[in-house]
Amino acid sequence: MTEKENLRIVYMGTPDFAVESLRHLVEGGYNVVGVVTMPDKPIGRHQTTLSASPVKKYAEKQGLHLLQPARLKDETFLAELRSLRADLQIVVAFRMLPEAVWNMPPLGTFNLHASLLPQYRGAAPINWAVINGEKETGVTTFFLKHTLDTGDIIRQKRISIGEDDDAGTVHDRLMTIGGTLVVETVDAILSGDVTPTPQSVEACTKSAPKIFRETCRIDWNSSTQQAHNFIRGLSPYPAAWTEMQIGERLQTLKIFRTAREHTNPTEKVGTVLTDGRTTLKVVMADGYLHILSLQQAGKRRMDTADFLRGIRLDERLTIPQP
Numbered sequence: 001m002t003e004k005e006n007l008r009i010v011y012m013g014t015p016d017f018a019v020e021s022l023r024h025l026v027e028g029g030y031n032v033v034g035v036v037t038m039p040d041k042p043i044g045r046h047q048t049t050l051s052a053s054p055v056k057k058y059a060e061k062q063g064l065h066l067l068q069p070a071r072l073k074d075e076t077f078l079a080e081l082r083s084l085r086a087d088l089q090i091v092v093a094f095r096m097l098p099e100a101v102w103n104m105p106p107l108g109t110f111n112l113h114a115s116l117l118p119q120y121r122g123a124a125p126i127n128w129a130v131i132n133g134e135k136e137t138g139v140t141t142f143f144l145k146h147t148l149d150t151g152d153i154i155r156q157k158r159i160s161i162g163e164d165d166d167a168g169t170v171h172d173r174l175m176t177i178g179g180t181l182v183v184e185t186v187d188a189i190l191s192g193d194v195t196p197t198p199q200s201v202e203a204c205t206k207s208a209p210k211i212f213r214e215t216c217r218i219d220w221n222s223s224t225q226q227a228h229n230f231i232r233g234l235s236p237y238p239a240a241w242t243e244m245q246i247g248e249r250l251q252t253l254k255i256f257r258t259a260r261e262h263t264n265p266t267e268k269v270g271t272v273l274t275d276g277r278t279t280l281k282v283v284m285a286d287g288y289l290h291i292l293s294l295q296q297a298g299k300r301r302m303d304t305a306d307f308l309r310g311i312r313l314d315e316r317l318t319i320p321q322p
Contacts, residue, residue, distance in 0.1 A: 008085055009031060009087070010090070011035050012037070012091045014054070016175070019055055022055060036068075078100055088108065088186070097109070099146065116140060126170050127233050131230050136160050137170065141181055141182065218241065224261070225260065227284065246315055253294050254295040256293040258292055280317075
């Protein structure tokens with residue numbers, strides 16, 4: 001057997017982002033002896049249907065040993081995890097692990113994080129990097145320790161963020177290079193070519209806290225650049241939103257894509273302007289923000305022309321000021 005076939009790996013992850021790294025390991029011939037993921041999630045109106053995580057679906061197709069603990073400190077789970085005799089554990093988009101889990105394997109446990117640590121520690125690093133207008137981001141592998149996202153850095157890879165990239169496009173590129181970085185990190189650990197670098201406390205100036213619905217409300221009193229970054233940083237999920245008065249109806253709209261027009265408008269900030277056919281723009285202090293893609297509650301995502309076709313010409317569009 002080769003060195004990588006002898007190395008016993010337990011992999012932990014849940015969403016699509018974590019599938020790519022697992023796929024790289026499986027297709028690369030690494031010995032994944034177990035996969036840990038979240039329990040199936042109730043979905044539907046009556047919460048009676050269970051939905052498996054993307055990692056579970058992939059693991060089952062590959063015939064991998066699967067664990068779905070409700071509690072990571074449960075003794076039954078810990079005993080089963082020990083029985084896998086992992087040399088190394090890898091975590092990608094999972095839960096915060098107790099020390100009894102991350103300290104178990106002799107070679108340690110490393111995590112893939114979707115930022116250039118120490119910047120953007122937290123639950124939503126991709127969203128916040130785009131919201132803040134960063135020109136680059138990346139992925140980092142680091143050894144786990146007690147405090148979230150603070151362990152010693154092993155490897156990093158960087159990508160650029162374009163002016164019109166959104167969280168979705170950045171996510172997909174990071175997912176791809178993340179799979180490559182995970183394999184490179186395993187190979188470096190196998191060869192002993194690892195000199196972990198402690199994270200600088202002083203360099204950690206930007207965080208990535210969890211995003212809630214109120215976090216996603218658009219502030220039309222900001223600049224066009226800030227609003228544009230905010231909207232693309234939340235697109236396609238969870239999506240930035242605003243309220244718009246359409247005739248007599250107050251509706252919540254999710255906004256997915258915008259374009260900036262820098263000028264000195266004479267209209268009041270928050271005024272909605274449209275030609276009734278293809279143009280829908282909101283007045284801001286330093287120009288107009290053109291809405292290009294949006295979604296009404298209960299309807300599909302659509303472009304502006306489709307949205308305007310459903311609006312009567314005599315219906316006035318306004319954004320209520322908080």
